[in-house]
Structure formats: structure tokens, C-alpha cells
Amino acid sequence: MTELFGFPIPVILGQLLLGLVNGCFYAMLSLGLAVIFGLLGVVNFAHGAFYMLGAYGTWALMNFLGIGYWGALVLSPLCVGLLGITLERTMLKRLAQVDPLYGLLLTFGLSLIAEGFIREAFGASGQTYPVPELLQGALNVGFMILPIYRVWVIVASLMVCMITWFVIERTRLGSTLRAATENPQLVQAFGINVPLMVSLTYAAGVGLAAFAGVLSAPIIQVSPLMGSSLVIVVFAVVVIGGMGSIMGAILSGLMLGVIEGFTKVLYPEASNIVVFVIMAIVLCWRPNGLFGKG
Amino acid sequence: MKFNCKKTLLAIAVSMGLGATFTANAGNEVVIGDIDDMSGLYADVIGQGGIEAVKMAISDFGPTVLGKKIVFLSADHQNKPDVGSSKFREWADKNELNMLLGGSNTGVSLAMAKVAGEKKVPFIAVGAAGSSLTNQDCNAYIVHYSYDTTSLANGTASVITKEGGKSWYFLTADYAFGTQLQDAATKVVNANGGKSLGAVRVPLSASDFSSFLLQAQGSKAQVLGLANAGNDFTNSLKAANEFGITKTMKPAALLAFISDIHSLGLQTAQGLYLTTGWYWDLNADTRAFGKRYFEKMRKEPTMNQAAYYSATLAYLNAVKAAKTTDSDKVMEELHKLKINDMFVKGGYIRADGVMIHDMYVMQVKSPQDSQYPWDYYKVVKRMPGEEAFGPLSDSTCPLVKKK
Numbered sequence: 001m002t003e004l005f006g007f008p009i010p011v012i013l014g015q016l017l018l019g020l021v022n023g024c025f026y027a028m029l030s031l032g033l034a035v036i037f038g039l040l041g042v043v044n045f046a047h048g049a050f051y052m053l054g055a056y057g058t059w060a061l062m063n064f065l066g067i068g069y070w071g072a073l074v075l076s077p078l079c080v081g082l083l084g085i086t087l088e089r090t091m092l093k094r095l096a097q098v099d100p101l102y103g104l105l106l107t108f109g110l111s112l113i114a115e116g117f118i119r120e121a122f123g124a125s126g127q128t129y130p131v132p133e134l135l136q137g138a139l140n141v142g143f144m145i146l147p148i149y150r151v152w153v154i155v156a157s158l159m160v161c162m163i164t165w166f167v168i169e170r171t172r173l174g175s176t177l178r179a180a181t182e183n184p185q186l187v188q189a190f191g192i193n194v195p196l197m198v199s200l201t202y203a204a205g206v207g208l209a210a211f212a213g214v215l216s217a218p219i220i221q222v223s224p225l226m227g228s229s230l231v232i233v234v235f236a237v238v239v240i241g242g243m244g245s246i247m248g249a250i251l252s253g254l255m256l257g258v259i260e261g262f263t264k265v266l267y268p269e270a271s272n273i274v275v276f277v278i279m280a281i282v283l284c285w286r287p288n289g290l291f292g293k294g
Numbered sequence: 295m296k297f298n299c300k301k302t303l304l305a306i307a308v309s310m311g312l313g314a315t316f317t318a319n320a321g322n323e324v325v326i327g328d329i330d331d332m333s334g335l336y337a338d339v340i341g342q343g344g345i346e347a348v349k350m351a352i353s354d355f356g357p358t359v360l361g362k363k364i365v366f367l368s369a370d371h372q373n374k375p376d377v378g379s380s381k382f383r384e385w386a387d388k389n390e391l392n393m394l395l396g397g398s399n400t401g402v403s404l405a406m407a408k409v410a411g412e413k414k415v416p417f418i419a420v421g422a423a424g425s426s427l428t429n430q431d432c433n434a435y436i437v438h439y440s441y442d443t444t445s446l447a448n449g450t451a452s453v454i455t456k457e458g459g460k461s462w463y464f465l466t467a468d469y470a471f472g473t474q475l476q477d478a479a480t481k482v483v484n485a486n487g488g489k490s491l492g493a494v495r496v497p498l499s500a501s502d503f504s505s506f507l508l509q510a511q512g513s514k515a516q517v518l519g520l521a522n523a524g525n526d527f528t529n530s531l532k533a534a535n536e537f538g539i540t541k542t543m544k545p546a547a548l549l550a551f552i553s554d555i556h557s558l559g560l561q562t563a564q565g566l567y568l569t570t571g572w573y574w575d576l577n578a579d580t581r582a583f584g585k586r587y588f589e590k591m592r593k594e595p596t597m598n599q600a601a602y603y604s605a606t607l608a609y610l611n612a613v614k615a616a617k618t619t620d621s622d623k624v625m626e627e628l629h630k631l632k633i634n635d636m637f638v639k640g641g642y643i644r645a646d647g648v649m650i651h652d653m654y655v656m657q658v659k660s661p662q663d664s665q666y667p668w669d670y671y672k673v674v675k676r677m678p679g680e681e682a683f684g685p686l687s688d689s690t691c692p693l694v695k696k697k
Contacts, residue, residue, distance in 0.1 A: 008512075011509075015508065021502075022502050123557070123593075124525075126528065126557050128559045147537060219532070219533070219536060221529050223335075223525055225334065225525070230501050233501075264506060268495055268509075271496075
């Protein structure tokens with residue numbers, strides 16, 4: 001009764017919960033990627049770097065300006081979003097008419113530059129960021145000791161995911177946005193500033209990555225490579241969910257986090273490849289991803 | 295556009311070829327190489343700091359040896375064994391490399407050690423921990439300089455087991471280094487009347503350690519053996535604190551560097567036991583080196599950065615004594631040498647290639663005990679070299695058996 005696959009139920013429940021926390025990060029990051037790809041057609045390889053910059057922004061705000069976690073939660077994504085607008089306006093925009101491969105190469109290059117710059121400035125071992133006072137401590141949920149901060153990660157990221165989904169799928173702004181990607185000339189003819197919308201969308205996408213970065217700062221070492229070790233997994237998540245599908249990105253992010261969590265118990269050595277195995281299976285079976293349109 | 299691309303590539307290829315021709319020396323240079331992780335998770339352990347340390351050693355020795363200019367090359371192996379070994383091969387073939395310093399990552403160093411045997415180029419492994427380099431994978435051109443999995447385990451694991459930490463569970467980096475370190479520690483734990491309750495093998499650079507740590511906690515072991523390094527070590531210790539695991543299990547760092555402790559902060563790292571071959575605040579000599587290094591890098595050197603300095607000097611002294619750069623003769627001198635500098639006193643290189651020197655078991659100070667910047671460790675135990683590295687008769691290196 002107390003065992004499942006030879007593991008005690010409390011262990012399984014604990015891993016499920018931790019998988020969900022990681023899934024939240026996957027969901028937020030893949031959501032940003034899906035928004036950018038779905039609406040701009042850009043394969044944003046710099047997503048991991050923006051996530052890393054979000055975390056470094058949090059650390060820098062605290063260390064250089066004395067601004068704490070809650071301020072950083074707003075300011076860091078905002079700063080990274082502004083950086084995103086600058087890059088979109090000065091570089092990515094010029095690649096709108098050519099093969100998406102060029103955008104991929106550009107963003108990959110940019111992420112290498114960002115990582116190199118941060119490594120030169122602050123070193124490779126990274127920085128420690130404290131858990132904010134309000135969220136310190138842990139809950140005893142019976143089957144495990146759950147740090148309050150991890151609960152906050154689940155709440156905050158699910159909220160942000162839902163808001164993003166709602167704005168894009170259910171509001172007038174979202175429908176204009178989707179129309180602008182289908183037929184920019186026509187939407188522009190209605191007097192809507194399409195280039196501005198595109199810039200803001202890119203900013204929102206990378207802002208989401210930075211938000212995930214802020215959330216992760218207190219739980220992992222803020223290091224230059226924190227993004228690059230995550231971005232490949234997140235790409236796989238987006239492919240599994242269906243490129244450009246908003247809900248697909250959120251759901252597959254959460255789901256894969258949980259599956260990966262179980263793998264860590266059943267066969268830990270495979271935990272870093274399980275997502276890619278699933279990707280291969282999904283691609284054979286449904287080339288457009290689980291939630292992708294026909 | 296495409297034509298231009300091709301042209302550019304061609305130009306790069308040509309200039310690279312030319313570069314190689316220009317750098318090839320006609321026997322009037324002594325070429326020292328350094329292949330290390332310059333951009334990955336171990337970049338702070340040696341990386342740029344190692345390059346600086348080698349430059350300091352070359353300038354301290356004098357810019358020439360046997361009247362030849364000392365040339366220094368460095369490259370990033372990106373933690374990929376194939377990148378490391380092919381760079382080594384290229385330098386051996388085209389640049390007449392005389393000695394290679396091996397940076398972090400046992401996997402890469404094992405690949406480069408094979409090339410050293412093939413090309414007959416002395417290879418001083420500094421950052422790699424895996425003791426197989428001087429056991430089953432040994433050859434006549436390998437020197438293992440700073441520490442190895444045996445000495446690390448003989449330090450931390452033996453002190454903690456003797457203090458009552460009898461049951462262990464390991465969090466192991468899933469490659470040659472982690473598994474060798476775990477094996478060595480398990481041996482020491484068993485020998486001291488303890489036992490290992492199991493291990494979880496974690497892929498390198500995992501993004502989250504909490505679920506692995508929960509498994510460790512489930513084992514009810516007293517000691518959490520961290521058989522990993524760099525950011526993997528810092529992230530796992532951080533998560534262990536967050537999940538309250540350090541309240542029930544005593545964490546043991548099987549390989550931690552001062553750069554890790556600095557980045558974690560004393561608040562998180564305090565009380566931790568670790569083993570090191572060198573610490574900047576041991577004596578006047580180490581402090582003097584620390585001060586010089588600090589002026590350049592704005593941080594104190596790790597044991598491996600100090601070892602880079604020492605290994606470079608040892609090699610140059612051996613060349614001077616041998617009066618030639620001939621690999622076999624230099625290796626012979628290296629094995630005869632008594633190494634005395636700020637890194638080691640009375641160090642010597644054994645037949646299997648291990649550089650025997652004292653090791654220190656340290657405990658990380660609490661923020662209250664730390665009096666000045668980088669005052670992080672207190673010495674728990676000084677282990678004489680023979681105790682740390684074990685007897686030569688334990689070595690499975692064929693070079694030993696022949697004698």
C-alpha cells in the first residue's frame with residue numbers, strides 16, 4: 001500500500017512536487033520562447049542568456065543599489081526587457097525577411113557574448129543570493145520538508161503563465177498581436193503600429209525569461225552558465241509542446257518537469273536526457289508537437 | 295553573400311595554417327602548454343588564474359632556460375575530452391610542445407594522458423582528481439601534481455568517519471572523476487569501520503539537485519558525501535541547506551576549492567570539512583604568493599592555481615638540471631627532484647607519477663571566526679604525503695611493478 005514501483009509513496013510525492021517546481025521554470029522559459037517564435041518567427045537562442053541576466057540583475061540590484069528581492073522582481077525583468085527591445089530594434093529586426101536560421105545564429109552569438117562578459121566581470125563560480133526574509137523557512141507537509149520559497153515559485157510562475165496565456169488568447173491586444181503576425185500589412189493599414197508591437201512582444205518574451213531568472217536566484221548559484229545548461233532542455237520542451245503554442249508550452253513544461261523528477265528517482269543517470277528521448281518519440285508520432293496545430 | 299562566406303572561411307583557414315607555421319619553433323624555444331576549462335563550470339578553479347600563475351613562474355625563473363626562450367600557450371578544452379586531446383596533438387605536432395599542464399576535468403585529462411604517452415611529451419596533471427592517472431592509466435610521461443582522489447578521501451572521509459560519521463550516502467558526479475572519488479572515499483569509510491549506504495549518480499551540470507538530495511536524505515545516512523566539484527558542489531550544498539538536509543546529515547566536501555567557498559559565503563559553508571593541498575594562509579611563503587597573486591587577480595589563488603606555479607617551476611628546474619628538453623631525460627630529472635617552493639616543502643615525484651606532498655584537512659570557519667578577507671579555513675589536520683597518497687605498493691601502475 002505504501003509503495004509504488006518499489007518506492008515509498010512519500011518519496012514519490014516529494015519527487016512529484018520537486019518536479020513540479022522545475023516544471024514551473026521550464027514552463028515560464030518555454031512560454032517566452034513560444035511567444036517569441038509564435039509571434040515573431042524568431043528562434044531565440046539567447047533565451048538562456050536573458051534568464052541568466054535576470055538573475056544577475058537581481059544580484060546586482062541588491063549588491064550595487066541595495067534594492068531587495070521584491071523590487072528586483074519588477075525591475076530586473078524590466079531592464080532585461082529594455083535590453084531586449086534594443087537588440088530587437090538594432091539587430092533582429094534586420095533579419096525579419098530572411099531565413100529564421102540567421103536569427104538563431106545571431107541570438108546564439110549574443111548569448112555567448114553575454115556569458116563571456118558576465119564571466120569576465122564576475123567569475124565562473126557565481127554569486128549567492130539570499131532567500132527573501134518573508135519566504136524563509138520550510139513547511140512540513142508530512143511526506144517532506146518543503147521550503148516556503150519553492151511554494152512561492154510554483155504560485156508566482158503559474159500566475160505569470162496564466163496571465164500571459166490570457167493576454168494573448170483572450171484579450172483584444174492579444175488578438176491584434178496575432179493578427180499582426182498573420183498579416184502585418186493589413187493590420188498596419190488599420191493604423192496599428194506593428195513594429196512597436198513586435199518590439200514589445202520580444203521584450204515581454206525575454207522579460208519572462210528574466211522573471212524566471214529572478215525566481216531562481218535564491219535557489220541556485222547565480223552563475224554565467226546557468227542559462228546555457230537550461231536552454232537546450234527548454235527548446236525540447238517547446239518542440240514537444242508544439243512550436244508557437246502558448247498553452248502547449250505551459251503544459252508540456254510542467255509535465256516534463258514531473259517526468260524528469262521521476263527519472264531522477266528511477267534512473268538518475270538518464271535524468272538529463274529523458275526530455276530529449278520524449279522529444280524524439282513525440283516528433284515521430286506528432287511532428288507538430290503535442291499541442292501544435294495541424 | 296555565399297561566395298563571401300567561402301572566401302572568409304578560406305582566409306581564416308589560410309591564416310590559421312600560417313599561424314601554425316610561424317609558431318613552430320626550430321628548437322630555440324621551450325614551449326609550455328596549458329589546456330583547461332576556461333569557460334565552463336571549473337573556469338574559476340584554474341582558468342585565467344592558472345595562466346597568470348604560469349606567467350609568474352616563468353618570470354620568476356627568468357625568461358629563458360638553457361638560453362632558450364620560454365613560450366607559453368593556453369587553450370580551452372570546454373570539458374570535452376576530444377577537444378583537449380586533439381589540441382594537445384596539434385601542439386605536439388606543430389608547435390613542438392615540451393610540456394603540458396592539464397587543467398580541471400579528469401575525463402579530459404585521461405584522454406590527454408594517452409596523447410602524452412603516444413607523443414612522449416611530459417604531462418603534468420594538476421586539476422584532474424582521478425587517481426587512475428597514476429594507476430591503471432599511467433604512463434612514463436605523467437606527473438599527478440596537486441592532489442588525487444586517494445588523498446582527498448584519506449583526508450575528509452577518514453577524519454569524519456573517525457569522528458563518528460559512520461554511515462555515508464554519496465551524491466556523485468556521473469563521470470570518471472565522481473565515480474573514482476566515491477570509490478576512494480568508500481574504501482576509506484569502510485577501513486575506518488563505517489559503511490556506505492548508497493549513492494546517486496548525478497549528470498554533470500544538473501540544473502536542480504533537490505530531488506537527488508531528497509533521495510540521500512531518505513537513506514538515513516549520517517554523512518552526505520559530495521563527490522562533485524565546482525558549481526555542482528556549490529549548488530548541491532545550497533539546496534541541502536535549503537531543504538534542511540544539513541540538519542540531519544553532515545555534509546562532507548570531497549573536493550572543494552577556496553573559489554567555491556568564496557562564492558557560497560561562510561554563512562552557507564561554515565563547519566564544512568574539506569581536504570586541500572595548499573591554502574594561501576598557511577605560512578609566510580604562501581601568504582607572500584597570495585599577496586602577489588591577489589594584486590593581479592583581485593582574489594586569492596586556489597590550490598590548483600598555486601600548483602600551476604609550482605609545477606611550471608619544477609619542470610623548468612628539471613630542464614635546467616637535465617641540460618636538455620629531451621622528454622625522457624627531463625622526466626628522469628623530475629623524478630630525482632626535491633621540490634621546495636611556496637606550494638610544497640620536500641615534495642618528490644614517485645615512480646607511479648604522484649607528486650608526494652603534505653595535504654591538509656580543513657574546516658570552514660564561521661562568519662564570526664573569520665577575521666579578515668579570505669580568512670576561510672582552520673587547519674584540522676596536516677597529513678604527511680605518504681599518509682595522504684598511500685603506499686607505492688598500492689599503485690597498480692605497471693611502471694611500479696617492473697621495478
